[in-house]
Amino acid sequence: MSVQPHKFPPIHSFTPFFSYSFCPSDSRQPTQETWIRQRTLWIEIILSYCQSQRLFLVDLNELAKSPLFDNKTINRRVQREMIDELFAEIVAIGNGEWEDKKQKKRCFVWWKKPEEWAALIYAWASENGQKICTVYEIVEGDGTEGLEFHGLNMDAVKRVLEVLVKQGKGQIFYGSSDADMGIKFA
Amino acid sequence: MRQRGIAGIQRAQAQKTHFERVGSELSQQQLAQLKQQLSVFKENLESFSIKYRNEIRSNPQFRAHFQSMCASIGVDPLASNKGFWAEVLGVGDFYYELAVQIAEICIATREKNGGLIDLQDLKRYLEKSRGKNAQQISDDDIAQSIKSISTLGNGFEIVTFGSRKMVQSVPRELNKDYETVLAVAQESGFVTRIGVERMLGWDEGRVESVLTKLLQDSVCWIDLQAEPHQYWVAGFFSQD
Numbered sequence: 456m457s458v459q460p461h462k463f464p465p466i467h468s469f470t471p472f473f474s475y476s477f478c479p480s481d482s483r484q485p486t487q488e489t490w491i492r493q494r495t496l497w498i499e500i501i502l503s504y505c506q507s508q509r510l511f512l513v514d515l516n517e518l519a520k521s522p523l524f525d526n527k528t529i530n531r532r533v534q535r536e537m538i539d540e541l542f543a544e545i546v547a548i549g550n551g552e553w554e555d556k557k558q559k560k561r562c563f564v565w566w567k568k569p570e571e572w573a574a575l576i577y578a579w580a581s582e583n584g585q586k587i588c589t590v591y592e593i594v595e596g597d598g599t600e601g602l603e604f605h606g607l608n609m610d611a612v613k614r615v616l617e618v619l620v621k622q623g624k625g626q627i628f629y630g631s632s633d634a635d636m637g638i639k640f641a
Numbered sequence: 642m643r644q645r646g647i648a649g650i651q652r653a654q655a656q657k658t659h660f661e662r663v664g665s666e667l668s669q670q671q672l673a674q675l676k677q678q679l680s681v682f683k684e685n686l687e688s689f690s691i692k693y694r695n696e697i698r699s700n701p702q703f704r705a706h707f708q709s710m711c712a713s714i715g716v717d718p719l720a721s722n723k724g725f726w727a728e729v730l731g732v733g734d735f736y737y738e739l740a741v742q743i744a745e746i747c748i749a750t751r752e753k754n755g756g757l758i759d760l761q762d763l764k765r766y767l768e769k770s771r772g773k774n775a776q777q778i779s780d781d782d783i784a785q786s787i788k789s790i791s792t793l794g795n796g797f798e799i800v801t802f803g804s805r806k807m808v809q810s811v812p813r814e815l816n817k818d819y820e821t822v823l824a825v826a827q828e829s830g831f832v833t834r835i836g837v838e839r840m841l842g843w844d845e846g847r848v849e850s851v852l853t854k855l856l857q858d859s860v861c862w863i864d865l866q867a868e869p870h871q872y873w874v875a876g877f878f879s880q881d
Contacts, residue, residue, distance in 0.1 A: 477862070477873065477878055478864040478866070478867060478871065479862035479873045480862070481864075482862075482863060482864050482865035482866055483865075484856075484863065486857055486859055488859050492752050492753060492859075493862075530866075531864075531866050532866075
């Protein structure tokens, strides 16, 4: 799948709720009720940004510099502390998972949850009569070109395969390298 | 010659009674006249409303005039859903229905505007949710409906800030200061502390307390990256 530059909902404007750049959206609101609302809106924006950019694993330091959080049009940027708070919530609601649980700098972003990816991969395998494939075949192989999980991050796909194991739909086998790792579908 | 004694008192009393009698006769006459006038007026109003029933239902301006005509003689077509007026015109249902829709929209948008929605935005939402084939509605219809639900005591109210009319759905005592600051904000959508101080000539504490309250009530969002900080009124920035 090709990556198009993300077209922000005149974002930082929080559309469709506000008709143009709403500057306070980039400042962490001190009133709890307002903040909850702000957080919900931001999470929607983050997930749709990652989906359009096909980002599966993000580094928060890098993301802080991206157009997502650095809105040059209105010269406002979201502070790092607020980004941390947003991702804590993304993780809490199951749309994210820390890759580094201690530092909390790198986060898988599940704009589709692991269960959804697992279902897509399993459906593909069933339709094509795949019994055994390597991780490489799933995410980089010619056979999955054009499918949504093609290009899925290697580390992310491992998490997804674990879901299939848990569901009793496959068994993981390990090769000499990460790319050789694979799954035997049940 | 001064009148003394019992005769004098009696005469005075007789006079008083006489005056009272004449007075009450007069006012009774007036009352009867008025009653008659009113009943004629009511009759005319009824036949008028039957004659122009469709016009009243479909033309919001016409409806507003009719409404004010009714109000001036103490007839309230909204008062009852079952009464003559509602039966003839179906207006009771109309306003009732509209009121429910207004309440729904106010509640649904409360999170983002802190319970303060621009009347024009509300109207747009209403038109959208009512669909193309529904009766047209006017600002006045909205005002009437809100008046009819405000008696329930749930805090629905139209408040005016400068030239902007807004519907408030969260019971909140908008004191004069609060209103004044929002009126200042409606120009650009936001205010700064210093801006309010200068424009209104208030001291720091007074401005501070209003702005703090606006934030606490989720009516305003603060832009901490602007220098000086700006207080934006969420309800002024709406969906198109």
